[in-house]
Amino acid sequence: MRDLPRELFQNSHSAISTISHPASTDMALALRMRNLAAAMPGHIKYLLPVEVSALIACARHLKQRMFLDTLWNTGARLNEALALAPKDFRLQPDAEPAARRGRLEILSHYQANVTLITLKARSLSSGRGKGRVPTAEREKITQATRIVPLLDPDYARRMDEYLQTFHRGEKHTQLWPVSSRQTAANWINAAVEEAARAGVRFSVPVTCHTLRHSYAMHLKMNGLDDKTLMALMGHKYAKSLQVYTKVFALDVLSGSTLRFTQSGEDAVAELRAMQRS
Template sequence: MALHYTELPKYLLAPEVAALLHYLPDWTQHGLVNTLWNTGARINEALALRRRDFRLNDDIPHVVIRTAKQRRTGGGRPQKGKSANRVVVLSDADYVREMRNLFASTREKFDIDTLTGEKRAMPVWSVTDRTVRNWLKGAVNAASRDGVTFTVEISPHTFRHSFAMHLLYGHTPPKVLQSLMGHEKYESTEVYTKVFALDVAASQNVTFTLPVGDALQLLRDNR
């Protein structure tokens, strides 16, 4: 139902994401889009992720997503009132396995800071936002040739919305979702709870009309 309201986020359900990922056979492309889906990262955050940001072998696998300010300053304590880097738990074992295989089959790249001479780790995906959009367009076109279509127009940000809605459908408390999304204000998270309320209410098919005869009989039986 939320699809009819242009101001509300448009999202994919898990089966739709699985279908789209099927049409991204290239492991680099698949890994990035699957990261967007599993972390809810903004595209600029995902494209800044380094191998060291993934903690895949910890007892609880997770990824550390750096804010734009933290990336510019190279880390350190955030200013008072500002969000620190956020940690997103990677609860999907298949995704964790995919990323382990990806890192095992590629070598980490480094560059040299021209001012300090310091060696810095390069991002896992050294591509642009436009490149990712082209990947998604190619996947959608390939799916269409197979007769597979999607309910919404797909962009990198679609997966952030889909991540949020998938967690709400999985009964994640809104305050937890706020932390995972990196929202400073709860009002930003409330947008997703509004979508959730609309779509769940529409799927329940709750009726309010009861035949008068049945209603009268119920009341008589209660006497």
């Protein structure tokens, strides 16, 4: 299990605590930045929180809504979300037996968290039964696993109610046992179509990965530092965050005017004054 570093959470706790209080509530500014990114080749496509909420509300069934809600609240990759089971959610930390708290102690100041691991890594782990997992495979499992705090208490409450209602007593049952990744894409397409019937259209293509990008941009726009964001997203290299920081570069420069030159006479006079002083 690859727990996030203890010092990472300690140093970033104040930043994470402010996520629910956006640095800017200017919707026009947020839309401008998003539309700039969408129009530029190679830039990411993401939704604003209000758009994600509308998308989730338009999903046809509760199971589908909770799936989209989970992508949005965790930044999970599609295969990580599809692999989730009730045992992966820690929604009431204080209810955990003391003997099981060891490696999760670093998250004790969070209300809830979820363990994300890829389907491939899970198959490596479960395929061995009770036998010992070889070192090489164990390393792959460790690298593919991360714990993500659930920063929105409303989502944690919704997931807790969902699990208590439909998966009570279950631990290892896959929450969304679909036979194809296309099924998840179909859920999103159906939600987009339902939104269109309600008069809501999205200006960027909406996929499962769009919600992962939206999660990252929501955290980034609220001031989360790159080191913490990289850990939450499961990125191995800092350069993976460049797709998000490039969006901010576009916004900073858009509509701005900077003075790069001045008249030659003024420049000469200013330099002479500086040299005399």
